[in-house]
Amino acid sequence: MDFSNVLTDTYTLILLIVLAVAFVFLMLYYGLVNMRVGMYKNKKIPKPSEISDADLPSVSVVITAHNETEYLKENLVYLLEQDYPDFEVVVVDYTSNDDTQFVLRVCSENYPQLKPITFSKDVNMFSGKKYPLSIGIRSAKNDIILLTEPDCLPKSFNWIRNMMTGYMNGADIVMGYSGVKQGPGLLNNLIQYDNLTATASCFGMLIMGNPYTATGHNLSYRRDFFFNKGAFINHYNEPEGADDMFVNQNATKQNTAMVLEPDAFVMCEPRATYEMWQLQRKARYSTKKYYSCKDKTILSLPYFAVTLFYAAVVLLLVAGTFPWEIVAGVVAIKLLWQIIAFSRLSKRFDVKGVAIWSPLYELYFLFANTILYVTTLLHKKRKWK
Numbered sequence: 001m002d003f004s005n006v007l008t009d010t011y012t013l014i015l016l017i018v019l020a021v022a023f024v025f026l027m028l029y030y031g032l033v034n035m036r037v038g039m040y041k042n043k044k045i046p047k048p049s050e051i052s053d054a055d056l057p058s059v060s061v062v063i064t065a066h067n068e069t070e071y072l073k074e075n076l077v078y079l080l081e082q083d084y085p086d087f088e089v090v091v092v093d094y095t096s097n098d099d100t101q102f103v104l105r106v107c108s109e110n111y112p113q114l115k116p117i118t119f120s121k122d123v124n125m126f127s128g129k130k131y132p133l134s135i136g137i138r139s140a141k142n143d144i145i146l147l148t149e150p151d152c153l154p155k156s157f158n159w160i161r162n163m164m165t166g167y168m169n170g171a172d173i174v175m176g177y178s179g180v181k182q183g184p185g186l187l188n189n190l191i192q193y194d195n196l197t198a199t200a201s202c203f204g205m206l207i208m209g210n211p212y213t214a215t216g217h218n219l220s221y222r223r224d225f226f227f228n229k230g231a232f233i234n235h236y237n238e239p240e241g242a243d244d245m246f247v248n249q250n251a252t253k254q255n256t257a258m259v260l261e262p263d264a265f266v267m268c269e270p271r272a273t274y275e276m277w278q279l280q281r282k283a284r285y286s287t288k289k290y291y292s293c294k295d296k297t298i299l300s301l302p303y304f305a306v307t308l309f310y311a312a313v314v315l316l317l318v319a320g321t322f323p324w325e326i327v328a329g330v331v332a333i334k335l336l337w338q339i340i341a342f343s344r345l346s347k348r349f350d351v352k353g354v355a356i357w358s359p360l361y362e363l364y365f366l367f368a369n370t371i372l373y374v375t376t377l378l379h380k381k382r383k384w385k
Helices: 010-039 069-080 100-110 130-139 159-167 186-207 223-228 244-250 274-285 293-319 324-348 355-378
Strands: 059-065 087-094 114-119 144-147 152-154 173-176 178-180 219-222 256-259 266-268
Touching: 010 186, 010 293, 010 324, 059 069, 059 130, 059 159, 069 087, 069 100, 069 152, 087 100, 087 130, 100 114, 114 130, 130 223, 144 159, 144 223, 159 173, 159 219, 159 256, 173 186, 173 244, 178 186, 186 256, 186 274, 186 324, 186 355, 219 223, 274 355, 293 324, 293 355, 324 355
Parallel strands: 059 087, 059 144, 087 114, 173 256, 178 266
Antiparallel strands: 144 219, 152 266, 173 219
Protein backbone atom coordinates (compact mmCIF):
# COMPACT_ATOMS: atom_id res chain seq x y z
CA MET A 1 0.00 0.00 0.00
CA ASP A 2 1.38 3.37 -1.06
CA PHE A 3 0.55 6.33 1.21
CA SER A 4 3.13 8.72 -0.26
CA ASN A 5 0.59 10.77 -2.20
CA VAL A 6 -1.74 11.41 0.72
CA LEU A 7 0.12 14.40 2.14
CA THR A 8 0.51 15.99 -1.29
CA ASP A 9 -3.04 15.29 -2.51
CA THR A 10 -5.20 17.94 -0.82
CA TYR A 11 -8.47 16.37 -1.99
CA THR A 12 -7.63 12.98 -0.48
CA LEU A 13 -6.30 14.55 2.72
CA ILE A 14 -9.52 16.53 3.25
CA LEU A 15 -11.65 13.45 2.68
CA LEU A 16 -9.56 11.45 5.15
CA ILE A 17 -9.90 14.17 7.79
CA VAL A 18 -13.68 14.29 7.24
CA LEU A 19 -13.88 10.49 7.43
CA ALA A 20 -11.82 10.39 10.63
CA VAL A 21 -13.80 13.10 12.40
CA ALA A 22 -17.16 11.58 11.43
CA PHE A 23 -15.95 8.09 12.40
CA VAL A 24 -14.78 9.19 15.86
CA PHE A 25 -17.99 11.14 16.49
CA LEU A 26 -20.22 8.20 15.52
CA MET A 27 -18.23 5.73 17.58
CA LEU A 28 -18.58 8.03 20.60
CA TYR A 29 -22.27 8.65 19.90
CA TYR A 30 -23.14 4.96 19.64
CA GLY A 31 -21.28 4.34 22.88
CA LEU A 32 -22.37 7.37 24.92
CA VAL A 33 -26.01 7.27 23.80
CA ASN A 34 -27.17 3.84 22.61
CA MET A 35 -24.79 1.72 24.68
CA ARG A 36 -24.97 3.96 27.74
CA VAL A 37 -28.77 4.03 27.83
CA GLY A 38 -28.82 0.28 27.25
CA MET A 39 -26.57 -0.30 30.29
CA TYR A 40 -27.73 2.57 32.51
CA LYS A 41 -28.46 1.92 36.18
CA ASN A 42 -29.64 4.76 38.39
CA LYS A 43 -28.36 3.85 41.84
CA LYS A 44 -29.81 7.04 43.33
CA ILE A 45 -33.39 5.80 42.84
CA PRO A 46 -34.58 3.18 45.36
CA LYS A 47 -36.33 0.01 44.29
CA PRO A 48 -40.11 -0.13 44.80
CA SER A 49 -39.68 -2.86 47.41
CA GLU A 50 -37.57 -0.46 49.48
CA ILE A 51 -40.36 2.13 49.72
CA SER A 52 -43.22 1.67 52.16
CA ASP A 53 -46.78 2.46 51.10
CA ALA A 54 -46.85 5.28 53.64
CA ASP A 55 -43.99 7.03 51.81
CA LEU A 56 -45.59 6.81 48.38
CA PRO A 57 -47.29 9.99 47.11
CA SER A 58 -50.91 10.13 46.02
CA VAL A 59 -51.15 10.02 42.23
CA SER A 60 -53.58 11.23 39.57
CA VAL A 61 -53.29 9.39 36.25
CA VAL A 62 -54.59 11.73 33.53
CA ILE A 63 -55.74 10.63 30.07
CA THR A 64 -57.37 12.59 27.25
CA ALA A 65 -59.62 10.68 24.88
CA HIS A 66 -61.47 11.43 21.66
CA ASN A 67 -63.36 8.51 20.09
CA GLU A 68 -61.15 5.96 21.84
CA THR A 69 -63.77 3.35 22.75
CA GLU A 70 -61.83 0.29 21.62
CA TYR A 71 -58.62 1.27 23.39
CA LEU A 72 -60.44 2.23 26.58
CA LYS A 73 -62.23 -1.13 26.60
CA GLU A 74 -58.90 -2.93 26.39
CA ASN A 75 -56.61 -0.79 28.52
CA LEU A 76 -58.55 1.25 31.07
CA VAL A 77 -59.07 -1.65 33.47
CA TYR A 78 -55.30 -2.23 33.62
CA LEU A 79 -54.93 1.34 34.89
CA LEU A 80 -57.74 1.00 37.39
CA GLU A 81 -56.36 -2.29 38.72
CA GLN A 82 -52.91 -0.90 39.50
CA ASP A 83 -51.33 -2.13 42.72
CA TYR A 84 -50.96 1.25 44.41
CA PRO A 85 -52.29 2.55 47.73
CA ASP A 86 -53.78 5.92 46.70
CA PHE A 87 -54.51 6.96 43.12
CA GLU A 88 -57.23 8.16 40.80
CA VAL A 89 -57.64 7.92 37.03
CA VAL A 90 -58.91 11.09 35.36
CA VAL A 91 -60.22 10.56 31.83
CA VAL A 92 -61.11 13.66 29.83
CA ASP A 93 -63.58 12.58 27.15
CA TYR A 94 -63.43 15.43 24.66
CA THR A 95 -66.36 15.56 22.20
CA SER A 96 -66.41 11.84 21.48
CA ASN A 97 -69.30 10.57 19.37
CA ASP A 98 -68.68 6.86 19.87
CA ASP A 99 -69.31 4.71 22.96
CA THR A 100 -66.63 6.34 25.11
CA GLN A 101 -69.17 7.75 27.57
CA PHE A 102 -70.79 4.33 27.98
CA VAL A 103 -67.43 2.67 28.70
CA LEU A 104 -66.57 5.32 31.28
CA ARG A 105 -69.97 5.05 32.93
CA VAL A 106 -69.73 1.26 33.28
CA CYS A 107 -66.19 1.48 34.67
CA SER A 108 -67.23 4.21 37.12
CA GLU A 109 -69.83 1.89 38.62
CA ASN A 110 -67.10 -0.62 39.51
CA TYR A 111 -64.10 1.62 40.17
CA PRO A 112 -64.63 4.63 42.43
CA GLN A 113 -61.12 5.87 41.63
CA LEU A 114 -62.20 6.63 38.05
CA LYS A 115 -63.02 10.31 37.48
CA PRO A 116 -64.50 10.96 34.01
CA ILE A 117 -64.78 14.50 32.65
CA THR A 118 -66.97 14.87 29.58
CA PHE A 119 -67.11 17.68 27.02
CA SER A 120 -70.06 17.35 24.67
CA LYS A 121 -69.19 20.54 22.76
CA ASP A 122 -65.91 21.79 21.40
CA VAL A 123 -65.00 24.81 23.53
CA ASN A 124 -61.30 24.59 22.69
CA MET A 125 -60.16 27.99 21.40
CA PHE A 126 -56.90 26.36 20.32
CA SER A 127 -56.03 23.35 18.19
CA GLY A 128 -54.65 20.21 19.77
CA LYS A 129 -55.18 18.46 23.09
CA LYS A 130 -53.47 20.98 25.37
CA TYR A 131 -56.74 22.51 26.53
CA PRO A 132 -58.49 19.23 27.48
CA LEU A 133 -55.28 17.97 29.05
CA SER A 134 -54.99 21.16 31.12
CA ILE A 135 -58.57 20.66 32.30
CA GLY A 136 -57.76 17.10 33.33
CA ILE A 137 -54.67 18.20 35.26
CA ARG A 138 -56.55 21.06 36.94
CA SER A 139 -59.35 18.66 37.93
CA ALA A 140 -56.93 16.16 39.45
CA LYS A 141 -56.98 16.05 43.25
CA ASN A 142 -53.36 14.96 43.73
CA ASP A 143 -50.10 16.84 43.21
CA ILE A 144 -48.37 14.03 41.29
CA ILE A 145 -49.67 13.78 37.73
CA LEU A 146 -48.93 10.68 35.66
CA LEU A 147 -49.74 10.90 31.95
CA THR A 148 -50.45 8.19 29.44
CA GLU A 149 -52.65 7.64 26.36
CA PRO A 150 -55.71 5.44 25.71
CA ASP A 151 -53.76 3.23 23.30
CA CYS A 152 -50.98 2.56 25.84
CA LEU A 153 -50.95 -0.44 28.15
CA PRO A 154 -48.77 -0.61 31.29
CA LYS A 155 -46.46 -3.58 31.17
CA SER A 156 -47.12 -4.28 34.83
CA PHE A 157 -49.73 -3.69 37.53
CA ASN A 158 -46.84 -2.04 39.39
CA TRP A 159 -46.43 0.68 36.77
CA ILE A 160 -47.46 3.56 39.04
CA ARG A 161 -45.39 2.22 41.93
CA ASN A 162 -42.27 1.98 39.77
CA MET A 163 -42.71 5.40 38.19
CA MET A 164 -43.05 7.02 41.62
CA THR A 165 -39.55 5.89 42.62
CA GLY A 166 -38.30 8.76 40.47
CA TYR A 167 -39.67 11.27 42.97
CA MET A 168 -37.77 9.90 45.94
CA ASN A 169 -34.89 12.35 45.38
CA GLY A 170 -37.01 15.47 44.94
CA ALA A 171 -37.58 15.50 41.16
CA ASP A 172 -40.32 17.59 39.58
CA ILE A 173 -40.43 15.62 36.31
CA VAL A 174 -40.14 11.85 35.88
CA MET A 175 -39.78 10.21 32.47
CA GLY A 176 -40.55 6.59 31.67
CA TYR A 177 -40.12 4.41 28.61
CA SER A 178 -42.97 3.95 26.14
CA GLY A 179 -42.47 1.12 23.71
CA VAL A 180 -44.37 -0.05 20.66
CA LYS A 181 -45.95 -3.48 20.51
CA GLN A 182 -43.97 -5.71 18.18
CA GLY A 183 -45.44 -7.32 15.13
CA PRO A 184 -44.39 -8.80 11.80
CA GLY A 185 -43.33 -6.83 8.76
CA LEU A 186 -40.97 -4.07 7.67
CA LEU A 187 -43.25 -1.27 8.83
CA ASN A 188 -43.22 -2.49 12.42
CA ASN A 189 -39.42 -2.83 12.30
CA LEU A 190 -39.10 0.75 11.08
CA ILE A 191 -41.43 1.93 13.85
CA GLN A 192 -39.40 -0.02 16.43
CA TYR A 193 -36.11 1.45 15.22
CA ASP A 194 -37.53 4.97 15.12
CA ASN A 195 -38.90 4.65 18.64
CA LEU A 196 -35.67 3.20 20.01
CA THR A 197 -33.47 5.92 18.50
CA ALA A 198 -35.82 8.62 19.80
CA THR A 199 -35.76 6.96 23.24
CA ALA A 200 -31.97 6.71 23.23
CA SER A 201 -31.64 10.37 22.27
CA CYS A 202 -34.12 11.48 24.94
CA PHE A 203 -32.63 9.47 27.81
CA GLY A 204 -29.05 9.80 26.58
CA MET A 205 -29.26 13.58 26.63
CA LEU A 206 -30.81 13.45 30.11
CA ILE A 207 -27.91 11.32 31.38
CA MET A 208 -25.53 13.91 29.96
CA GLY A 209 -27.42 16.69 31.72
CA ASN A 210 -29.55 18.08 28.87
CA PRO A 211 -33.16 16.78 29.06
CA TYR A 212 -34.80 18.22 25.97
CA THR A 213 -37.94 16.18 25.29
CA ALA A 214 -40.31 13.49 26.56
CA THR A 215 -43.43 11.68 25.47
CA GLY A 216 -46.80 11.94 27.17
CA HIS A 217 -47.27 8.19 26.77
CA ASN A 218 -45.32 7.76 30.02
CA LEU A 219 -44.54 11.03 31.75
CA SER A 220 -45.10 12.43 35.22
CA TYR A 221 -44.70 15.81 36.87
CA ARG A 222 -45.87 17.68 39.91
CA ARG A 223 -49.16 19.52 39.44
CA ASP A 224 -47.91 22.63 41.26
CA PHE A 225 -44.74 22.63 39.16
CA PHE A 226 -46.83 22.42 35.99
CA PHE A 227 -48.94 25.45 36.85
CA ASN A 228 -46.09 27.44 38.39
CA LYS A 229 -44.24 27.10 35.09
CA GLY A 230 -47.24 28.49 33.19
CA ALA A 231 -48.68 25.16 32.01
CA PHE A 232 -49.03 25.30 28.21
CA ILE A 233 -49.61 29.07 27.99
CA ASN A 234 -46.34 29.78 26.17
CA HIS A 235 -47.22 27.44 23.31
CA TYR A 236 -51.00 27.07 23.27
CA ASN A 237 -51.08 28.13 19.61
CA GLU A 238 -48.99 25.11 18.61
CA PRO A 239 -51.39 22.14 18.41
CA GLU A 240 -48.70 19.53 19.07
CA GLY A 241 -46.14 19.18 21.83
CA ALA A 242 -48.27 19.07 24.98
CA ASP A 243 -45.54 16.96 26.56
CA ASP A 244 -42.58 17.69 24.31
CA MET A 245 -42.56 21.49 24.52
CA PHE A 246 -43.36 21.69 28.23
CA VAL A 247 -40.41 19.41 29.04
CA ASN A 248 -38.14 21.19 26.55
CA GLN A 249 -38.79 24.54 28.22
CA ASN A 250 -38.77 23.44 31.87
CA ALA A 251 -36.72 20.27 32.38
CA THR A 252 -33.22 20.52 33.84
CA LYS A 253 -30.64 18.04 35.04
CA GLN A 254 -31.53 18.91 38.63
CA ASN A 255 -35.34 18.61 38.44
CA THR A 256 -35.70 15.60 36.12
CA ALA A 257 -35.38 11.86 36.72
CA MET A 258 -35.98 8.80 34.59
CA VAL A 259 -37.15 5.32 35.49
CA LEU A 260 -36.04 2.52 33.16
CA GLU A 261 -37.21 -0.51 35.10
CA PRO A 262 -39.29 -2.95 32.97
CA ASP A 263 -42.27 -2.68 35.32
CA ALA A 264 -42.38 1.06 34.58
CA PHE A 265 -42.76 0.54 30.82
CA VAL A 266 -45.92 1.16 28.84
CA MET A 267 -46.52 -0.43 25.44
CA CYS A 268 -48.42 1.45 22.75
CA GLU A 269 -50.23 0.31 19.64
CA PRO A 270 -48.24 0.79 16.41
CA ARG A 271 -49.83 2.73 13.60
CA ALA A 272 -51.56 0.35 11.19
CA THR A 273 -50.40 1.98 7.94
CA TYR A 274 -47.34 3.84 6.72
CA GLU A 275 -49.44 6.95 6.10
CA MET A 276 -50.78 6.98 9.68
CA TRP A 277 -47.28 6.52 11.04
CA GLN A 278 -45.98 9.40 8.93
CA LEU A 279 -48.72 11.66 10.29
CA GLN A 280 -47.68 10.71 13.82
CA ARG A 281 -44.04 11.41 13.06
CA LYS A 282 -44.89 14.71 11.38
CA ALA A 283 -46.77 15.79 14.50
CA ARG A 284 -43.75 14.89 16.62
CA TYR A 285 -41.35 16.80 14.38
CA SER A 286 -43.53 19.89 14.10
CA THR A 287 -42.42 21.17 17.52
CA LYS A 288 -38.67 20.88 16.94
CA LYS A 289 -38.59 24.27 15.21
CA TYR A 290 -39.29 25.81 18.63
CA TYR A 291 -36.21 24.22 20.22
CA SER A 292 -33.23 26.32 21.19
CA CYS A 293 -30.34 26.62 18.76
CA LYS A 294 -28.27 24.41 21.07
CA ASP A 295 -30.84 21.61 21.05
CA LYS A 296 -31.30 21.82 17.29
CA THR A 297 -27.55 21.57 16.80
CA ILE A 298 -27.17 18.61 19.16
CA LEU A 299 -30.02 16.73 17.47
CA SER A 300 -28.69 17.36 13.97
CA LEU A 301 -25.09 16.31 14.67
CA PRO A 302 -25.62 12.51 14.37
CA TYR A 303 -27.37 12.86 10.99
CA PHE A 304 -24.69 15.28 9.81
CA ALA A 305 -21.94 12.90 10.91
CA VAL A 306 -23.54 9.92 9.12
CA THR A 307 -23.86 12.01 5.94
CA LEU A 308 -20.22 13.08 6.07
CA PHE A 309 -19.03 9.56 6.87
CA TYR A 310 -20.68 7.86 3.92
CA ALA A 311 -19.99 10.77 1.55
CA ALA A 312 -16.29 10.58 2.39
CA VAL A 313 -16.31 6.79 1.95
CA VAL A 314 -17.93 6.99 -1.48
CA LEU A 315 -15.70 9.81 -2.70
CA LEU A 316 -12.53 8.05 -1.52
CA LEU A 317 -13.54 4.84 -3.26
CA VAL A 318 -14.44 6.67 -6.47
CA ALA A 319 -11.22 8.69 -6.46
CA GLY A 320 -9.11 5.58 -5.87
CA THR A 321 -6.35 7.65 -4.26
CA PHE A 322 -6.40 5.77 -0.96
CA PRO A 323 -6.30 1.99 -0.33
CA TRP A 324 -9.85 0.70 -0.49
CA GLU A 325 -9.03 -2.05 2.02
CA ILE A 326 -8.49 0.52 4.78
CA VAL A 327 -11.68 2.39 3.89
CA ALA A 328 -13.64 -0.88 3.93
CA GLY A 329 -12.08 -1.76 7.28
CA VAL A 330 -13.19 1.57 8.79
CA VAL A 331 -16.72 0.99 7.51
CA ALA A 332 -16.75 -2.55 8.94
CA ILE A 333 -15.63 -1.32 12.38
CA LYS A 334 -18.28 1.39 12.35
CA LEU A 335 -21.04 -1.06 11.41
CA LEU A 336 -19.96 -3.66 13.95
CA TRP A 337 -19.83 -1.19 16.84
CA GLN A 338 -23.16 0.29 15.77
CA ILE A 339 -24.85 -3.14 15.82
CA ILE A 340 -23.29 -4.03 19.19
CA ALA A 341 -24.41 -0.76 20.77
CA PHE A 342 -27.89 -0.99 19.29
CA SER A 343 -28.17 -4.61 20.39
CA ARG A 344 -27.55 -3.54 23.98
CA LEU A 345 -30.19 -0.82 23.63
CA SER A 346 -32.66 -3.28 22.11
CA LYS A 347 -32.05 -5.81 24.87
CA ARG A 348 -32.73 -3.17 27.52
CA PHE A 349 -36.17 -2.47 26.09
CA ASP A 350 -36.89 -6.02 24.88
CA VAL A 351 -37.06 -5.22 21.16
CA LYS A 352 -36.09 -8.14 18.96
CA GLY A 353 -34.91 -8.44 15.37
CA VAL A 354 -34.03 -4.79 14.76
CA ALA A 355 -30.41 -4.34 15.86
CA ILE A 356 -28.84 -6.38 13.04
CA TRP A 357 -30.53 -4.14 10.47
CA SER A 358 -29.81 -0.87 12.29
CA PRO A 359 -27.16 0.36 9.76
CA LEU A 360 -29.69 0.09 6.92
CA TYR A 361 -32.45 1.72 8.96
CA GLU A 362 -30.03 4.51 9.85
CA LEU A 363 -29.56 5.29 6.16
CA TYR A 364 -33.30 5.19 5.52
CA PHE A 365 -34.03 7.64 8.34
CA LEU A 366 -31.19 9.88 7.24
CA PHE A 367 -33.26 10.73 4.17
CA ALA A 368 -36.71 10.25 5.71
CA ASN A 369 -36.09 12.56 8.67
CA THR A 370 -34.57 15.27 6.48
CA ILE A 371 -37.63 15.25 4.23
CA LEU A 372 -39.96 15.09 7.21
CA TYR A 373 -38.33 18.06 8.94
CA VAL A 374 -38.59 20.18 5.81
CA THR A 375 -42.23 19.26 5.17
CA THR A 376 -43.23 20.05 8.76
CA LEU A 377 -42.08 23.63 8.22
CA LEU A 378 -44.78 23.90 5.54
CA HIS A 379 -47.35 21.77 7.37
CA LYS A 380 -50.56 23.54 8.33
CA LYS A 381 -51.87 23.30 11.86
CA ARG A 382 -54.49 20.62 12.37
CA LYS A 383 -57.20 19.97 14.90
CA TRP A 384 -56.61 17.32 17.55
CA LYS A 385 -57.34 13.89 16.06
